Amino acid sequence: MDGARTLILLAIVAASSAASGNKLISPRTKIAVARSPLMVNPSIEWNKLDARPGRNAETWTLDGDALNDVTFYGGIPAGKTLFAEVDKRNRPLPRVSATMLLTDIPPLFENSYRIALDTPLMNIDSVEPMAFAGSKGVRFTYSFTRQNEEVHRRGEGRAAMIGGKLYMITYEAPILHYFDKSLAAFRQLADSASF
């Protein structure tokens, strides 16, 4: 995050200081996420950020979303984007389709990130079938670098189409130190997903 971005974020925080703020997520307690019926049961403490990336999404972190970011997408319906449009007229985000195949999910995620981050340095590195929240699902890994940043990040996601809606959990962090440090905690969260 560059200085301007940090300042903007602080301005948002200052402007919304009366809001409820970030919340502590206690371990070993089943909790619904992303305003959806999707539940997870964390094994460690997390912080739930007050700011949401989208209407049906929420972010948990340990040290800030630039260092470790778990985002839950709680049933994105057909015709909706993963997160808010950044330039709808010139670079519209791809939309979820009720008829999407599992293999369509990683490309949707990749293209959404390329547009939202305005970077060509975003790649899906692997895709494999893996059950998610009791349904047939997909596990994928990815890597990306933000524009004007030298920090390389790695990510992992689990997703499934359930009842025509997209449910997904992603984890991403800088490759140096942070990704490996909390990968097990993320996988535990993803494995605990249920309805």
Add this chain to the structure above:
Amino acid sequence: MKMLRWVLPAMALACFAVSASAQEKTGNRPGFTLAPGSARIVLMRPSIRVGEQSTGGMFEPNADWTDQAKENLGRAIAAAQSGLGNAIVSYEEAAGVDSGRVAEYRALFSTVVDSVIVYQFFVGNRLETKKRKGSFEWTLGPDIAKLPGLQNADYALFVTVEDHYGSTGRKVAQLFAAMAGVGMTSGVHKGFAGLVDLKTGDLVWLNADLQMGGDVRTAEGAQRRVSQLFEGFPGRTGSRPVVTPLISKAAVPAPTTTSAAVATMVD
């Protein structure tokens, strides 16, 4: 990821001034002390970027300003480091070393400090897990000690400077915003100085502010900036001034190996 997604919709909100009183600027890891003359500190190549802030608030790099700042800050840091209480040597990359890895650690330092500012220093937004009494737990990870050249050192000192000077358009927008009764910031003047314990990779001391003083495009301004950067530096000797008086380029005595290296190593 979310940060960038917020940028555009946040532009309007950015008009609100950040409450300076709610923000801390210095952090120390609990229990950390550093006696003068007790440690060997390696100064990593400072990261310096200078440019203009567009009317919309975006950063536009300026190569000339950046070069001026590198020269001025390099000289000011070299002049200041002898007053910091411990032996500070400049990091020297061994031949054949992956310079990208060193650069990535510098970038990671900036990212960690950005997170410290947003999620710890700004009290109203502090993460719940960072609220425990005396908590200051931030790290670059223990593997930083594996960088060639750091094996015999105790600490690594990172410095980041990034200045966005408000363009004419930005200043006009600021004026109109003020007339409309809305506060709008013009310019970013970011300065981070942080000490990393090479045994653990933990950040043990940090001085960080997004609105530091001193115009880094001038020698005097760079001295002021460096003075602010090293304010409260651990192990600093008593009232000894951090910044030595400005010496004109022509009158500079033959520099020591270390100070000469610092003056030319900024990036």
